Amino acid sequence: xxxxxxxxxxxxxxxxxxxxxxxxxxxxxxxxxxxxxxxxxxxxxxxxxxxxxxxxxxxxxxxxxxxxxxxxxxxxxxxxxxxxxxxxxxxxxxxxxxxxxxxxxxxxxxxxxxxxxxxxxxxxxxxxxxxxxxxxxxxxxxxxxxxxxxxxxxxxxxxxxxxxxxxxxxxxxxxxxxxxxxxxxxxxxxxxxxxxxxxxxxxxxxxxxxxxxxxxxxxxxxxxxxxxxxxxxxxxxxxxxxxxxxxxxxxxxxxxxxxxxxxxxxxxxxxxxxxxxxxxxxxxxxxxxxxxxxxxxxxxxxxxxxxxxxxxxxxxxxxxxxxxxxxxxxxxxxxxxxxxxxxxxxxxxxxxxxxxxxxxxxxxxxxxxxxxxxxxxxxxxxxxxxxxxxxxxxxxxxxxxxxxxxxxxxxxxxxxxxxxxxxxxxxxxxxxxxxxxxxxxxxxxxxxxxxxxxxxxxxxxxxxxxxxxxxxxxxxxxxxxxxxxxxxxxxxxxxxxxxxxxxxxxxxxxxxxxxxxxxxxxxxxxxxxxxxxxxxxxxxxxxxxxxxxxxxxxxxxxxxxxxxxxxxxxxxxxxxxxxxxxxxxxxxxxxxxxxxxxxxxxxxxxxxxxxxxxxxxxxxxxxxxxxxxxxxxxxxxxxxxxxxxxxxxxxxxxxxxxxxxxxxxxxxxxxxxxxxxxxxxxxxxxxxxxxxxxxxxxxxxxxxxxxxxxxxxxxxxxxxxxxxxxxxxxxxxxxxxxxxxxxxxxxxxxxxxxxxxxxxx
Numbered sequence: 001x002x003x004x005x006x007x008x009x010x011x012x013x014x015x016x017x018x019x020x021x022x023x024x025x026x027x028x029x030x031x032x033x034x035x036x037x038x039x040x041x042x043x044x045x046x047x048x049x050x051x052x053x054x055x056x057x058x059x060x061x062x063x064x065x066x067x068x069x070x071x072x073x074x075x076x077x078x079x080x081x082x083x084x085x086x087x088x089x090x091x092x093x094x095x096x097x098x099x100x101x102x103x104x105x106x107x108x109x110x111x112x113x114x115x116x117x118x119x120x121x122x123x124x125x126x127x128x129x130x131x132x133x134x135x136x137x138x139x140x141x142x143x144x145x146x147x148x149x150x151x152x153x154x155x156x157x158x159x160x161x162x163x164x165x166x167x168x169x170x171x172x173x174x175x176x177x178x179x180x181x182x183x184x185x186x187x188x189x190x191x192x193x194x195x196x197x198x199x200x201x202x203x204x205x206x207x208x209x210x211x212x213x214x215x216x217x218x219x220x221x222x223x224x225x226x227x228x229x230x231x232x233x234x235x236x237x238x239x240x241x242x243x244x245x246x247x248x249x250x251x252x253x254x255x256x257x258x259x260x261x262x263x264x265x266x267x268x269x270x271x272x273x274x275x276x277x278x279x280x281x282x283x284x285x286x287x288x289x290x291x292x293x294x295x296x297x298x299x300x301x302x303x304x305x306x307x308x309x310x311x312x313x314x315x316x317x318x319x320x321x322x323x324x325x326x327x328x329x330x331x332x333x334x335x336x337x338x339x340x341x342x343x344x345x346x347x348x349x350x351x352x353x354x355x356x357x358x359x360x361x362x363x364x365x366x367x368x369x370x371x372x373x374x375x376x377x378x379x380x381x382x383x384x385x386x387x388x389x390x391x392x393x394x395x396x397x398x399x400x401x402x403x404x405x406x407x408x409x410x411x412x413x414x415x416x417x418x419x420x421x422x423x424x425x426x427x428x429x430x431x432x433x434x435x436x437x438x439x440x441x442x443x444x445x446x447x448x449x450x451x452x453x454x455x456x457x458x459x460x461x462x463x464x465x466x467x468x469x470x471x472x473x474x475x476x477x478x479x480x481x482x483x484x485x486x487x488x489x490x491x492x493x494x495x496x497x498x499x500x501x502x503x504x505x506x507x508x509x510x511x512x513x514x515x516x517x518x519x520x521x522x523x524x525x526x527x528x529x530x531x532x533x534x535x536x537x538x539x540x541x542x543x544x545x546x547x548x549x550x551x552x553x554x555x556x557x558x559x560x561x562x563x564x565x566x567x568x569x570x571x572x573x574x575x576x577x578x579x580x581x582x583x584x585x586x587x588x589x590x591x592x593x594x595x596x597x598x599x600x601x602x603x604x605x606x607x608x609x610x611x612x613x614x615x616x617x618x619x620x621x622x623x624x625x626x627x628x629x630x631x632x633x634x635x636x637x638x639x640x641x642x643x644x645x646x647x648x649x650x651x652x653x654x655x656x657x658x659x660x661x662x663x664x665x666x667x668x669x670x671x672x673x674x675x676x677x678x679x680x681x682x683x684x685x686x687x688x689x690x691x692x693x694x695x696x697x698x699x700x701x702x703x704x705x706x707x708x709x710x711x712x713x714x715x716x717x718x719x720x721x722x723x724x725x726x727x728x729x730x731x732x733x734x735x736x737x738x739x740x741x742x743x744x745x746x747x748x749x750x751x752x753x754x755x756x757x758x759x760x761x
Contacts (some may be wrong), residue, residue: 001023001027001030002023002026002027002094003015003023004019004020004023009501010607021134023050029069029070029071030069032066032069032070032071032089032607033069034142036066036184038493040449041067041068041158042065042066042067042068042100042102042161042180042182043065043066043161043183043184044063044064044065044066044100044161044163044182044183044184045062045064045066045183045184046060046061046062046063046064046188047060047062047064047074047100047163047664048060049098049163049166049176049178050176051173052080053082054171054172055082055084055087055167055168055172056080056081056082056083056084056173057080057081057082057083057098057143057173057176058078058079058080058081059074059078059079059080059081059098059140059163060078061074061075061076061077061078062074062378063075063079063100063138063140063461064138065100065102065138065161066184067102068102068362070102070136071136071138071710072100072103072136072137072138073136073138074137074138074140075137075531079140080375081098081140081142082513083096083142083166083168085172086142086144086168087168087169087170087171088147088151088168088169088170089147089170089171091170092147092149092151092170093147093148093150093151093167093168093174094144094147094148094151094167094168095145095152095153095154095165095166095167095168096142096143096144096145096154096161096162096165096166096167096168097142097143097144097145097153097154097156097162097164097165097166098140098162098164098165098166098199099140099141099142099143099156099160099161099162099163099572100138100139100140100141100160100161100163101138101139101140101141101159101160101161102137102138102161103136103138103139104134104135104136104137105134105135105137105138105139106133106134106135106452107131107132107133107135107137108131108132108133108135109129109130109131109132109135109681110129110130110132110330111127111128111129111130112127112128112129112130112132113125113126113127114126114127114128114175115509117692129322137210138269141160143156143160151167153165161182162175162179162181162182163178163179163183164177164178164179164755165177165179169539193451204755205278216318220454230363231520235732244330244611250408254756254757254759255666255756255757256754256755256756256757257584257663257754257755257756258279258753258754259276259277259278259279259280259753259754259755260278260281261276262276263664264663264664265285265661265662265663265664266662266663266664266736268489268633269662271660271662271738272618272658272660272661272662273658273659273660274659274660274661275655275659276661278298278753279682279752279753279754280659280661280739280741280752280755281659281749281751282655282656282657282658282741282746283655283656283659283744284653284654284655284656284660285578285653285654285655285657286576286577286578286654287576287651287652287653287654288575288576288648288651288652288653289651290520290524290572290574290575290649290650290651290652291572291644291645291648291649292312292571292572292587292645292648292649292650293572294296294570294571294572294642294645295570295571295572295573295630296570299569299570300313300516300562301313301564301567301568301569302567302569304395304645305501305502306501307501307644308644308646308647309502309642309643309644310569310642310643310644310645311442311502311560311640311642312560312562312563312564312567312633312635312640313562313563313564313567314442314444314560314561314563314640315560315561316444316445316558316559316560316561316563317558317559317560317561317564318433318447318556318557318558318559319437319438319439319441319443319557319558319559320438320531320555320556320557321556322526322530322531322552322553322554322555322556323493323495323554323556324526324530324554324582325377325449325451325492325493325524325525325526325554326525326526326527326528326530327525327527327551328451328452328522328523328524328525329431329522329523329525329536329538329551329553330520330522331429331431331515331517331519331520331521331522331523332429332520333538340475340476349585349586349587349588349589349591350584350585350586350587351583351584351587351610352390370406382442415715421694423444426515427516427518428458428461428514428516428518428537429516429517430514430515430516430538430539431514431523431537431538431539431553432473432512432513432514432515432536432537432553433512433513433531433534433535433537433552433553433555434467434471434473434510434511434534434535434537434547435510435511435512435513435533435534435552435555435557436508436509436510436511436533436534437505437506437507437508437509437511437529437533437557438507438508439507439638440505440506440507440592440593440639441502441504441507441558441559441560441638441639441640441705442502442504442505442559442560442639442640442642443464443480443500443502443503443504443505443557443558444499444500444502444558444559444560445497445498445499445500445558446462446463446464446497446498446500446513446555446556446557446558447495447496447497447498447555447556447558448460448495448496448498448515448523448554448555449492449493449495449496449523449524449553449554449555450489450490450491450492450496450521450522450523450524451491451492451523451524451525451671452490452491452521452522452523453486453489453519453521454486454519454521455477456519456716457486457487457519458486458517458518458519458520459477459483459484459485459486459517459518459519460483460484460486460489460496460498460515460516460517460519460521461481461482461483461515461516461517462481462482462483462484462500462514462515463475463478463480463481463482463496463513463514463515463516464478464479464480464481464500464503464505464511464512464513465477465478465479465510465511465512465513465514466478466479466511466512467510467511471510471547472537472547473514473537473539475511475514479503479511480500480501480503481500481743482498482499482500484496484497484498486519489521492524492554492753493666494513497555497558500559504590504592504642506592510533510534512537513555513577514537514687515538523553523554524553524554525551525552525553525554526551526552526553526554527550527551528550530552531552535547535548535549535551535552536548536551536552536553538663560640561637561638562635562636562637562638562639562640563637564637565634565635565636565637565640566632566633566634567629567632567633567640568630568631568632568633569630569632570628570629570630571581571628571629571630571631572629573626573628573629574601574624574626574627574629574650574652575625575627575628575652576625576652576653576654577625578623578625579622579623579624579625580620580623580624580625580653580654581620581623581628581653581654581655581746581747582650582652582653582654582655583601583610583648583650583651584621584650584651584652584653585599585610585648585650586589586648586649586650586651587643587644587648587649588643588644588647588648589641589642589643589644589648590641590642590643590690591641592635592639594635594636594639595633595634595635595636595639595640595641596632596633596635596641597606597631597632597633597634597635597641597643598610598631598632598634599629599630599631600629600630600631600632601619601627601628601629602627602628602629602630603619603620603622603624603627604713606619607630620652621747623654623746623747629650631643654746655746655749656746657742657743657744657745657746658738658740658741658742658743659740659741659742660738660739660740660741661739661741661752662696662736662737662738662739662740663736663737663755664736665701665734665735665736666734666735666736666737666757666759667733667734668732668733668734668759668761670733670761671731671732671733672728672731672732672733672759672760672761673727673728673729673730673731673760673761674725674726674728674759674760675695675725675726675728675732675735675757675758675760676723676724676725676726676757676758676760677695677723677724677737677755677756677758678719678721678722678723678755678756678757678758678761679691679693679721679722679724679739679752679754680715680719680720680722680752680753680754680755681719681720681721681722681750681752681753682718682719682750682751682753683749683750683751683754684719684720684750685748685750687747688743688744688745688748689741689742689743689744689748689750690742691722691739691741691742691750691752692706692707692710692739692740692741693707693724693737693738693739694706694707694736694737694738694740695707695726695735695736695737696736696737696738697734697735697736701736704738705726705728706727707724707726708726708727709724709725710722710723710724710725711723711725719753725736731761737757738750739755
């Protein structure tokens with residue numbers, strides 16, 4: 001490393017002063033080349049790019065560029081880039097590269113005296129502007145990519161350094177992605193990472209040393225104890241753990257599938273003829289989906305709402321009544337705002353029974369949280385939309401599962417859910433009242449009392465909703481919505497009835513109603529907390545609601561009082577050409593505690609309850625092509641079950657007697673020469689059933705290879721653990737498993753409840 005030297009009485013030249021600047025810079029360049037950038041052509045530090053407006057990004061300071069072993073710096077202020085002029089046309093996108101460019105420039109121009117005549121004393125000087133700073137400067141620039149529906153990144157010249165990629169739509173900046181490929185990591189960050197590694201080493205090294213000793217002892221004592229069978233068993237158990245944790249494909253030499261979803265099944269394969277539903281099962285030979293309907297629409301023992309809700313015959317009665325007016329509230333006082341609300345729908349119940357629905361032990365895996373129970377069970381083969389935001393955490397899905405011999409019963413524990421929703425937005429004044437249900441019941445309407453009605457009009461929309469834990473109304477969790485025209489509004493003491501679709505509300509639970517209107521109507525209000533189980537509230541911004549501890553709106557909650565505690569409802573017949581072997585009911589029904597909906601079918605002259613099949617005496621043994629159906633509603637005169645027939649359906653089916661299941665590709669971490677496939681067969685009878693496996697390899701997985709060896713092991717629960725082994729002459733890294741199976745009768749079927757792939761290098 002060089003330094004510039006001066007001695008006493010020495011005349012200094014221009015080069016001497018230049019050395020004062022150049023020698024430290026040369027030292028810095030050497031340090032950068034040797035210890036910072038190394039073999040990289042260019043790298044940077046700082047220069048964080050962030051979206052700061054709809055069409056604007058900002059490159060924050062500091063901006064430091066290391067290029068060709070030299071240090072370049074940016075200015076003191078952040079660089080703002082407005083990309084409005086570069087927005088693509090509608091329907092297209094564009095990717096813009098944010099670049100750093102290195103430049104050596106003269107800067108800091110200031111006046112300095114220059115000697116123009118040194119022959120006189122004092123010398124004659126002339127002030128002239130001159131650059132006082134040589135700046136290795138960083139400039140921020142952009143490079144545009146081509147616009148396209150799926151754009152590509154622009155090709156950047158090696159002279160430039162990319163610090164970020166910005167994706168533009170026709171209206172805004174969609175994404176800012178910082179480029180980290182050539183971004184320098186700080187020493188502090190490296191120190192933190194090293195400390196973590198050192199801590200891990202301190203914990204792991206003694207364990208590894210102990211394992212080395214244990215392995216040596218194991219090998220020395222008896223190598224046969226770690227037999228091939230034991231290795232297969234360990235890999236099989238490891239595959240189960242990997243399946244539970246969701247290990248990605250290709251990260252392990254073993255993999256399990258419990259067939260609770262179709263993720264690992266290649267159902268699009270030309271040879272695939274199968275059904276994946278809590279196991280590999282026989283596909284339908286014939287099936288028909290039938291919307292549930294009333295055999296006698298004029299049946300006087302029931303009532304059908306405009307939305308299709310079927311309840312036993314009932315009359316309306318007041319459950320909550322507050323009608324004594326003390327004062328009034330002008331809805332216009334709250335100001336106009338926009339309310340966005342979400343209307344929840346009736347949750348689903350699924351009942352499946354018959355020979356195709358043999359119970360499978362893998363149903364317990366629904367509880368691991370690895371699978372979306374609601375989507376996999378209630379929305380399988382269903383054309384309605386599933387709200388993916390509803391997918392629940394693995395901690396506690398509110399899903400009740402019952403699996404008997406030939407009957408599957410799945411019900412959601414909440415009567416209304418957000419799996420299917422209706423969203424809407426309305427503008428107006430908002431006010432309402434909360435209340436507690438004294439008992440469970442079907443609410444059929446709400447009577448509201450208006451003290452004044454705006455002559456200028458303004459329809460009133462009323463909604464029933466659930467509450468937050470703090471007692472405030474939850475507009476995103478509505479249960480019913482209805483509208484009354486301004487011309488139909490009544491003045492207190494006459495009630496204005498808001499009739500709604502019958503809604504089941506649980507006793508002891510708090511709910512609320514609120515109105516939205518653009519009219520200057522006035523609500524009749526009771527003072528002095530005459531209704532202690534709720535409070536009046538006004539919304540001021542469409543989200544937050546201000547409650548009152550002393551006021552309550554005048555209102556009445558109307559509930560259904562039923563005429564009889566037991567009602568039988570005849571349904572339209574269920575038909576299937578070739579005969580019915582299985583029944584799959586998917587219903588929108590609410591069955592409160594203490595109530596029951598029982599489905600019955602008539603074969604010949606005898607009526608059978610669906611639950612009776614759990615005993616094994618199936619009434620469908622002769623494959624009837626036509627069966628009559630009915631349901632029995634059981635409860636009390638205060639509370640009965642209900643069902644929306646128009647949104648409920650039944651699928652009647654008959655399985656095939658053969659099938660082919662093909663997996664998606666199995667990927668090993670490296671080449672393997674031995675493959676083992678382990679299938680668990682349940683309800684398998686060697687006399688009537690057959691199952692074989694082959695593997696598909698090669699280009700397009702077009703080469704099919706039969707198993708080298710097949711062994712069976714009967715488990716304690718009666719299932720069969722069938723092991724297929726392939727010894728390959730040429731190593732492979734991926735394959736598919738093809739399973740071919742058959743039965744002698746659609747009334748005598750079996751299933752594959754689990755499959756595990758194990759491979760060896």
